[in-house]
Amino acid sequence: MTGPGTRWKTALGIVLVGLMLFPVYWMVNVSLTKTSDMRADPPHWFPWDPTFEGYTAALGQQLPALATSLFIGLGTVALTLALSLPAGYSLAKLRPRGGRTIDFLLLVAQMIPAVVMAMGFYAIYLRLGMLNTVWGLIVADSTLAVPFAVLLFRAFMASIPRELLAAAQIDGASTWRTFRSIILPLSRNSVITVSLFTFLWAWSDFIFASTLNRNSDVIPITLGIYRYIGNNTTQWNSIMATAVIASIPAAFLLVLAQRYISAGVTAGAVKD
């Protein structure tokens, strides 16, 4: 439905995107600004004379935090998939008793404020000696994703034709074998969607990191930025450079995996 009559819409669309993404532009702009120009009045609208001192500082100081976040993100994805794939299969195809109750509990679980979860985890981790550990953070971060993952897998797996599973059964495949050889390969796209979201949520987590990991030497990038803000408020170019680097996974998702994102956002929220 493109034509000459819609050219104004394209123009307006570009203006709207410009307005919406101005903060992102500003982040990049500030990250390239010299420290001496940081307090210029009025601020420099364009990085005419870009400097990479912000990025040098950011990479020099935040590289370990980026590695930690990467590890936590991948760990959270692994844990989330290990828990939710079999559960989704069971709820979708194996008709466990109490399945409806689990559905309901998963919906409710998504409504619990993270600050409440953080307090509960804090109390438990204090006893177990799991405060300030990467493993503790992986478990806590997985609670952000598991209910979503199970419900998404269940909805997807319910659409796998019953005949396919029946055929496998006739061939003598066990339930486990059916799960591994039929369900998992067919669920590839939903596994990608769940993995991407889980990674992004774990990567972006601030509440659990700032409560369960706040006295640790091994901190994720979100806490790295937070401490940065607290420590040297003059070096906003370094802070914004770190922010730009921390946004790379988001950019990656947007460019390479956009269709999986839309699939995830609308999953369940709008019925087909």
Place this chain on the structure above:
Amino acid sequence: MAAPRTIAALDGRPAAQHARPAPRRRRSSQWTALAFLAPLVVYLLLFYAYPLYRNIELSLHDYTPRAFVRGDAEFTGPENYLDVLSDDTFVRALRNTALFTLVSIAAQYALGLALAVFFHRGFRLSVVLRAMFLVPWLLPLIVSASTWSWMLNSDNGIVNAALEAFGVGQINWLTSPDTSLIAVTIANIWLGIPFNLVILYAGLQNIPAELYEAAGLDGANAWQRFRRITFPLLRPVSAITLLLGLIYTLKVVDIIWIMTRGGPADASTTLAIWSYREAFGTGQPDFSPAAAVGNLLIVIAFAAGLVHVHLRREEGRP
């Protein structure tokens, strides 16, 4: 909301499966089903039920940091709740929560809907441009929050510099009690627009095109088509979008904490921020009142959640 997440939900399909006749080897297949489900059940008990239980326990005792380590806190019953409810901060936090939440979801919804309608009929570059709108939602909250902090900085912020060009004097967005709640609400609206856009856009796609064609033949103008077709048919999706927005906005901590820490003088303190600050925000953690505030928040969120589940049930059945 902090960028609202998605909520996957019941789609009604498995309901039909539950009603089908039982398979032959019923007992053994039940065991298999439970075996696949068991890790999740254990996980839910350990990492949802138990933290929630601990949270209730915290709110019914007087936990000092010392008692926290030793585990010998005094049982005080509802005292923490009474303290919280009679605290001056409670009224202010409740008012701020209501303002922050309602203004955020109303603005996010209105802007998201306008954009969804704008993008509904494809045009050159519309797919790419629509995808760009997702950016704020994908960025880590700390990134967005610190960027907004610097943009709204009193002396060096770009917002004040731009306003100055129009003759507006310096506004202390984050440091004045008159504007800090407005500042965090603006940032939060920005964060929530993508979610509303995506959901409402998907809802628009489900409205049959023939309806618009018929209305066009009858001479309906764009506004009439929106009023008579789009808006009424989008009602179920709108209701769900607003409710999810409500549930998520109630629990926002990151964005406010990073930008203002709830200040100055509680001017941007919501219930979630209050709870976070009592427990983790000061040198002196005070878990018992924090847990009490958190539990009040849960009650509010669940009330909204029940409405959500109820709406889904109504929508889920043909």
